Amino acid sequence: MATAARALGGYGYVSPATREQVLAAAVRLGYQPNDVARSMRAKTTRTIGFVGADIVNPFFANAMRGVSDVARQHGFDVFLTNSDERLDLEQQAVRALLVKQVDGIILAPTGVGDAPHLRSVVESGTPLVFIDRALADVPADSICIDNVAAAETAVGHLLALGHRRIALVAESPVTGDDARCPVTDDDEWAARSVPDGVSERPDDRVIVPSAARAHGYLRAHRAAGVPVDSRLARRVPRYSQEAARDEVRRMLALPDPPTALFASDNIMGLGTVVALREAGLTMPDDISLVTFDDLDWTAITTPPITVIRQPVYDMGAEAARRLLARVNGDTSPPARVELPVRLLVRGSTARPGPRSS
Amino acid sequence: MATAARALGGYGYVSPATREQVLAAAVRLGYQPNDVARSMRAKTTRTIGFVGADIVNPFFANAMRGVSDVARQHGFDVFLTNSDERLDLEQQAVRALLVKQVDGIILAPTGVGDAPHLRSVVESGTPLVFIDRALADVPADSICIDNVAAAETAVGHLLALGHRRIALVAESPVTGDDARCPVTDDDEWAARSVPDGVSERPDDRVIVPSAARAHGYLRAHRAAGVPVDSRLARRVPRYSQEAARDEVRRMLALPDPPTALFASDNIMGLGTVVALREAGLTMPDDISLVTFDDLDWTAITTPPITVIRQPVYDMGAEAARRLLARVNGDTSPPARVELPVRLLVRGSTARPGPRSS
DNA sequence: TTGTATGCGTTATCAT
DNA sequence: ATGATAACGCATACAA
Numbered sequence: 001m002a003t004a005a006r007a008l009g010g011y012g013y014v015s016p017a018t019r020e021q022v023l024a025a026a027v028r029l030g031y032q033p034n035d036v037a038r039s040m041r042a043k044t045t046r047t048i049g050f051v052g053a054d055i056v057n058p059f060f061a062n063a064m065r066g067v068s069d070v071a072r073q074h075g076f077d078v079f080l081t082n083s084d085e086r087l088d089l090e091q092q093a094v095r096a097l098l099v100k101q102v103d104g105i106i107l108a109p110t111g112v113g114d115a116p117h118l119r120s121v122v123e124s125g126t127p128l129v130f131i132d133r134a135l136a137d138v139p140a141d142s143i144c145i146d147n148v149a150a151a152e153t154a155v156g157h158l159l160a161l162g163h164r165r166i167a168l169v170a171e172s173p174v175t176g177d178d179a180r181c182p183v184t185d186d187d188e189w190a191a192r193s194v195p196d197g198v199s200e201r202p203d204d205r206v207i208v209p210s211a212a213r214a215h216g217y218l219r220a221h222r223a224a225g226v227p228v229d230s231r232l233a234r235r236v237p238r239y240s241q242e243a244a245r246d247e248v249r250r251m252l253a254l255p256d257p258p259t260a261l262f263a264s265d266n267i268m269g270l271g272t273v274v275a276l277r278e279a280g281l282t283m284p285d286d287i288s289l290v291t292f293d294d295l296d297w298t299a300i301t302t303p304p305i306t307v308i309r310q311p312v313y314d315m316g317a318e319a320a321r322r323l324l325a326r327v328n329g330d331t332s333p334p335a336r337v338e339l340p341v342r343l344l345v346r347g348s349t350a351r352p353g354p355r356s357s
Numbered sequence: 358m359a360t361a362a363r364a365l366g367g368y369g370y371v372s373p374a375t376r377e378q379v380l381a382a383a384v385r386l387g388y389q390p391n392d393v394a395r396s397m398r399a400k401t402t403r404t405i406g407f408v409g410a411d412i413v414n415p416f417f418a419n420a421m422r423g424v425s426d427v428a429r430q431h432g433f434d435v436f437l438t439n440s441d442e443r444l445d446l447e448q449q450a451v452r453a454l455l456v457k458q459v460d461g462i463i464l465a466p467t468g469v470g471d472a473p474h475l476r477s478v479v480e481s482g483t484p485l486v487f488i489d490r491a492l493a494d495v496p497a498d499s500i501c502i503d504n505v506a507a508a509e510t511a512v513g514h515l516l517a518l519g520h521r522r523i524a525l526v527a528e529s530p531v532t533g534d535d536a537r538c539p540v541t542d543d544d545e546w547a548a549r550s551v552p553d554g555v556s557e558r559p560d561d562r563v564i565v566p567s568a569a570r571a572h573g574y575l576r577a578h579r580a581a582g583v584p585v586d587s588r589l590a591r592r593v594p595r596y597s598q599e600a601a602r603d604e605v606r607r608m609l610a611l612p613d614p615p616t617a618l619f620a621s622d623n624i625m626g627l628g629t630v631v632a633l634r635e636a637g638l639t640m641p642d643d644i645s646l647v648t649f650d651d652l653d654w655t656a657i658t659t660p661p662i663t664v665i666r667q668p669v670y671d672m673g674a675e676a677a678r679r680l681l682a683r684v685n686g687d688t689s690p691p692a693r694v695e696l697p698v699r700l701l702v703r704g705s706t707a708r709p710g711p712r713s714s
Numbered sequence: 715t716t717g718t719a720t721g722c723g724t725t726a727t728c729a730t
Numbered sequence: 731a732t733g734a735t736a737a738c739g740c741a742t743a744c745a746a
Contacts, residue, residue, distance in 0.1 A: 001732070001733055001734080002725085002726090002732075002733060002734075002735090003731080003732050003733070005723090005724070005725070006725090006731095006732085009724080009725070011725080011726095012725090012726090012731090012732095013731055013732080014731075014732085015731060015732090018731080018732085032455060032456070032481070033456050033723090033724090034456070034458060034722090034723055034724070035456045035457045035458060035724095036393055036396045036397050036402060036457070036458045036722090036723080036724090037397055037722070037723030037724040037725090037738090038723080038724055038725080039393045039724090039738095040393050040394055040397050040722090040723080040724070040737095040738050040739070040740095041723080041724045041725050041726085041737080041738055042724080042725075042738090043738075045393060047457075050437075054422070055412065055418050055421055055422050055425070056415070056418050056419055056422050058413070058415075058418075061412050061413050061415075061418045062413055064412055064437065065411070065412050065413050065439065068412070068437060068438070068439055069439075072438075077436050077438070077453060077454075077457060078436065078437055079404075079434050079435065079436060079437075080407075080421065080425060080435055080436075080437040081425070081429075081434070082422065082425055082426075096434060097434075098389060099389070099390050099391070099392045100392045100393070100404070100434060101391060101392060101393045124389070241653070270653055270654075270657065273657045274656075274657055277657060277659075295654075296598070296627055296654070297627075297652075297653070297654030297657070297658075299631070300627065300630045300631055300634060300654070300658065301654075301657065301658060301659070302634075302658070302659040358716070358717055358718085359716075359717060359718075359719095359740095359741080359742085360715080360716055360717070362739090362740065362741070363715095363716090363741090365740095366740080366741075368741080368742095369715095369716095369741090369742090370715055370716080371715075371716085372715060372716085375715085375716085390739090390740090391738090391739055391740075392740095393738090393739080393740095394722090394738070394739035394740045394741090395739080395740055395741080396722095396740095397721095397722050397723070397724095397738090397739080397740075398721080398722055398739080398740050398741050398742085399722090399740085399741075400722075715746105716745100716746080717744105717745085717746075718743105718744085718745075718746090719742100719743090719744085719745095720741105720742085720743085720744105721740105721741095721742095722739105722740090722741100723738105724737100724738090725736100725737090725738095726735100726736085726737090727734105727735085727736080727737105728733105728734085728735085728736100729732100729733085729734080729735100730731100730732080730733075730734090
């Protein structure tokens, strides 16, 4: 009888007496509701998917936590998937999520490449929210920061302190032979960071944070009228702590090494710190450092490190809020949200010392 | 007609020609399989749940990554839930996962309290695998380390170096007034870390890693014939970096401060390092430190920190493997797996120096 | 090899 | 206020 279902599901009309009976029988028989059947009928699973590069990276862990908390508040569960920055894994993950009928997807896209799988998500009607990076040609919400401005702030801080030889430690969005190409000029950067045949200005298409941060590095120099030495603005060929360490090591071995460094995220920053340690350099006397991402450890190194703080948890939470708004029928035009960042000046940055001339 | 279903699902008999036709029509019409319906029919969702305390904690992030990788290899997706070490949230999470009909659950139990919700999971037939901690009265697999032995190794290392005043920096499994009770004696420890009315020996019921590690701390002292100063073996009242810092600060202010410290995990270790920095103490000259968890940052502090390395990723991966074996029908008796740990001796430990007498 | 019919557990609709 | 019935999309048993 449907009355039992009504009592258990808490909908429709049920007399109090009957409800009691039903509920009692339910516990007695160990009734467990089945959300799969409910989802099948309701065509909504109360489930969303999160696709990040790697949950072990504190950036994605914090973002996921924000997503998870907001989702739970609204009675949603979250699938976690790692893409390892690989387009094929990202596609696979998205497909799996769609097959599982998630109500929406939050995704940190893997980069420059084509995004037909993401466009098809949008076309299929499943809400999609980008986090950390936005894909210009996919009409979806995005929760990011202003990477160009943030990097400009960080490098501007170093320039203001009097540094003139500032190294850029940033991963390369390019793979293969071009990976270690220098980044010395806005136009060259624009040409390299945009897919072939696309002619928009960088600002309109900036998608990969590391590229945007490299752009900010250049902009800060130009604003200060300081020329960039191409040997200090090479891209780290692989996205790993070790590759960053090696690149910094090379730059430190130059006849005229940098007096300061700007690392584009926490992985690059960790590798940079390792290289400085190995070289026996002391911050900020021998060299200054600013890195992205305000992780716990940046406050306990000797000295504590000046960082750009991103509101990562909030980015995740906001992404989830926007996604759930879409799930609940919000059809306003896609929004590009940029959350504010802060420069936290700590002990690793100072004016270039006599020892670092 | 069922032929279409057979072609799309890839089961049963379908002639190659028909299959081609069906597949072509499928792409033309934009067919998307629906796993909810499949799950409903198949009574299996190819989904598992992971319940950890906090994905932001690198321990759980690494474990989750191991779980996630193995799950994906087997075609399973993973729900991520955070319990924040709260029993109510853990219960809520488990209930939600069961309602969603997950095929299995991997869970780091929240502690000592009653576990009727977990027993009911097992009784409901849903496979359950514990990670990091095991609940003695719930018959399920567990993937842990030997916390007592690991702590004994760490503290034994300090004792062998000649330290006699070693501080314990460990969270308290007890909440409320007793939280800061000293841990000075095996029996007292046993009495306090076991629920009322349970009389088993500690070794049989050890569940909370911090308690087990405190136990190892005591055992190492006893084995070395070194008495424990109760003022150096207090429990940190709350599980936070700040609480650890405060506790260490107090101990450093003693008339006869410790010459070495043992921190029971990465959060406690971070707080300890902060306290040492604030006190202007240099490792290992002024004081030695061993901490649990081999995180990236422990290698880049000055000096690098001696740690106990847990195979956290492997623990997650192994938990997933065992869970999936259960899902696939393995009915062997519950296994208690203990993975090996390693002591990585780095620069933060040395013989007590003249300055630290 | 292909088609027909049925059920999974829920909820919505419609009578009663 | 309650009971009967249909439908969601898929996979199976069975018939053809």
